[in-house]
Amino acid sequence: MPPKRMTANPVKPSRYRPGKALAEEHSSDSESGEEEDDETLKRIPEPSRTTAAPPKAASFPSSTISTNLKKVDLNERRKEAAAKEVARLEQEAQAKAREEEGFETESSAASTKSDSGSTESEAESEEESSSEDETPQPKLLRPVFLKKGQRQTSIAAANAKSEVEAYAEAEARRKEKMDALVQEQLEKDAAAKAAGKKAWDDDDEGLAEEIDDTDGIDAEAERAAWRLRELKRVKREREAIELAEKELEEVERRKNLTPAEREAEDREYIEKQKAEREGRGQMGFMQKYHHRGAFFQDDDVAQELAKRDIVGARFVDDPMNRDTLPQYMQIRDMTKLGKKGGTKYRDLKSEDTGRWGELGDRRGPRESGYGVDERFRPDRDRERTGANAGPLGERKRDWDTPGGQQDMRESKRQKT
Amino acid sequence: MAHQADSKRMLDNRGYSGRTLHSGNPAALLEKAVLDRIVESYYWKEQCFGLNEATLCDRAAELTCIGGTFGVAQKPTPFLCLLLKLLQLVPERDVVLCYLRQPDFKYLTALAAFYVRLAWEPKDVYATLEPLLADCRKLRRRTREAFAMGYVDQFVDDLLTKERVCATSLQKLPRRRDLEDLDVLEPRVSPLGEELEEIDEDVSPAEED
Numbered sequence: 001m002p003p004k005r006m007t008a009n010p011v012k013p014s015r016y017r018p019g020k021a022l023a024e025e026h027s028s029d030s031e032s033g034e035e036e037d038d039e040t041l042k043r044i045p046e047p048s049r050t051t052a053a054p055p056k057a058a059s060f061p062s063s064t065i066s067t068n069l070k071k072v073d074l075n076e077r078r079k080e081a082a083a084k085e086v087a088r089l090e091q092e093a094q095a096k097a098r099e100e101e102g103f104e105t106e107s108s109a110a111s112t113k114s115d116s117g118s119t120e121s122e123a124e125s126e127e128e129s130s131s132e133d134e135t136p137q138p139k140l141l142r143p144v145f146l147k148k149g150q151r152q153t154s155i156a157a158a159n160a161k162s163e164v165e166a167y168a169e170a171e172a173r174r175k176e177k178m179d180a181l182v183q184e185q186l187e188k189d190a191a192a193k194a195a196g197k198k199a200w201d202d203d204d205e206g207l208a209e210e211i212d213d214t215d216g217i218d219a220e221a222e223r224a225a226w227r228l229r230e231l232k233r234v235k236r237e238r239e240a241i242e243l244a245e246k247e248l249e250e251v252e253r254r255k256n257l258t259p260a261e262r263e264a265e266d267r268e269y270i271e272k273q274k275a276e277r278e279g280r281g282q283m284g285f286m287q288k289y290h291h292r293g294a295f296f297q298d299d300d301v302a303q304e305l306a307k308r309d310i311v312g313a314r315f316v317d318d319p320m321n322r323d324t325l326p327q328y329m330q331i332r333d334m335t336k337l338g339k340k341g342g343t344k345y346r347d348l349k350s351e352d353t354g355r356w357g358e359l360g361d362r363r364g365p366r367e368s369g370y371g372v373d374e375r376f377r378p379d380r381d382r383e384r385t386g387a388n389a390g391p392l393g394e395r396k397r398d399w400d401t402p403g404g405q406q407d408m409r410e411s412k413r414q415k416t
Numbered sequence: 417m418a419h420q421a422d423s424k425r426m427l428d429n430r431g432y433s434g435r436t437l438h439s440g441n442p443a444a445l446l447e448k449a450v451l452d453r454i455v456e457s458y459y460w461k462e463q464c465f466g467l468n469e470a471t472l473c474d475r476a477a478e479l480t481c482i483g484g485t486f487g488v489a490q491k492p493t494p495f496l497c498l499l500l501k502l503l504q505l506v507p508e509r510d511v512v513l514c515y516l517r518q519p520d521f522k523y524l525t526a527l528a529a530f531y532v533r534l535a536w537e538p539k540d541v542y543a544t545l546e547p548l549l550a551d552c553r554k555l556r557r558r559t560r561e562a563f564a565m566g567y568v569d570q571f572v573d574d575l576l577t578k579e580r581v582c583a584t585s586l587q588k589l590p591r592r593r594d595l596e597d598l599d600v601l602e603p604r605v606s607p608l609g610e611e612l613e614e615i616d617e618d619v620s621p622a623e624e625d
Contacts, residue, residue: 207562208556211564213556226550226569229573230549230569234606237592241593244593
């Protein structure tokens with residue numbers, strides 16, 4: 001791992017800042033690796049520590065994993081784990097004893113440590129001793145500075161190492177626990193698969209199992225149901241054939257009639273349709289129109305609903321005559337009553353300014369001069385006052401003289 | 417061509433040169449939206465990679481339901497994924513008939529029936545699928561929100577009559593009547609043949625009265 005700062009300067013010891021974890025800056029691989037582990041809160045459990053195992057996808061129905069799982073005996077594992085736990089506790093006790101012996105020299109050298117790894121492990125050993133065991137705290141002496149020659153680093157190093165080992169074992173223990181948990185889970189999954197034929201990655205297994213698709217439960221009932229379905233299919237086919245035949249008959253019949261008879265029949269049909277339409281209610285003045293929609297035409301339920309008479313239906317408070325309402329309430333869509341933006345526009349007819357159906361005299365200018373308010377009449381038709389009172393003289397029509405226009409202009413100029 | 421494990425050739429329509437169905441890329445029989453859902457699903461990516469006609473049977477043996485897409489995200493069922501695999505493989509006629517007629521795995525039968533309806537000519541479709549109308553085994557159907565009960569004969573009937581089954585729109589099949597008129601097929605004799613005649617006999621004396 002490259003150093004944090006790309007300088008060649010010697011690394012300064014990291015200071016203790018209360019409340020902050022000590023940062024690691026030296027590159028000792030094993031220690032830094034383990035300390036990284038210490039600092040991470042979550043850890044991904046690995047299936048085995050020796051070889052890279054295949055990924056644990058529930059989807060792979062690989063036989064090797066399942067057979068290996070079957071070989072796993074949880075009881076054995078638990079015994080092993082317990083034995084290891086006991087061994088670890090013993091070792092920890094030993095380590096503690098060693099620690100307590102050498103504590104005073106360690107503490108005296110603590111303040112000047114550049115080896116930050118051991119300080120961290122010391123700090124943790126202090127934590128361990130205080131939290132896990134309830135033995136009385138060892139005597140804490142005031143830290144005294146010792147020169148390099150005076151320090152007894154070997155003992156400290158040995159103790160540090162033992163601390164590191166103890167920590168490694170704690171790590172190992174935790175990893176094993178996680179492994180055991182994962183093994184249990186996998187075993188459960190395998191058992192479920194073997195027993196229940198669990199569908200691939202299916203979370204809705206419960207829902208699926210409600211519909212039982214095993215055959216042969218009640219052969220007679222199944223056969224009877226099938227017979228019913230087959231009969232329905234045959235019936236459907238026959239009805240389709242009959243319909244086609246009827247149509248052909250009808251076409252034949254109409255061909256054989258005379259045109260007059262055909263017209264008579266058509267008229268009858270149209271009358272019948274009109275009667276149907278009149279049977280339904282009328283759309284009231286400015287009533288809102290609801291289109292039935294173009295989809296779901298094949299749906300039988302939808303067809304039943306389509307036969308309803310929506311347009312002619314009246315509810316209790318429906319005003320038959322909308323004129324009786326104040327103009328503010330004379331709107332098509334009563335749901336928009338009182339809402340913003342629905343104030344002025346009533347309906348197309350009342351807002352339209354065209355004069356539809358007026359096919360009277362249409363002779364341009366005269367029209368404009370008479371039917372309109374006095375203000376909008378053209379100027380010619382008004383009362384003439386002041387300078388407009390008398391008629392204007394004729395303009396001199398002398399355009400034919402050579403340079404005629406220019407002469408006129410110049411003559412006018414000379415006057416001024 | 418050698419067996420292609422991945423589906424790159426089928427999915428990229430430019431310059432498709434494999435086996436065609438209805439004179440086009442077989443994947444064109446499914447809609448683009450559904451095709452995208454299938455190809456992005458985990459089942460397709462993990463289980464349907466590199467399948468051939470034989471290993472497809474293993475997958476089909478594990479099927480537990482038929483259906484199209486389900487859920488809010490339109491997740492495809494394994495059934496639909498295997499159908500796309502069949503469309504990619506375009507198996508031989510014998511192989512498909514073998515799938516249809518084996519008695520052990522009804523979901524494989526259903527899958528083959530679906531493939532036949534999509535891929536083969538109308539005459540062959542009718543000829544092959546009508547025997548299945550006598551099969552009364554139960555199938556589990558997966559609808560958009562839940563599961564439902566279905567039967568093999570009902571599924572085949574839907575394939576022959578409906579326009580949209582299992583998230584695919586089926587090509588229009590000419591009516592059986594039209595094919596009979598063209599003398600391509602013979603009129604269908606229902607498996608209930610004898611019973612029907614009996615019913616008719618019962619009805620007609622009553623009508624005469």
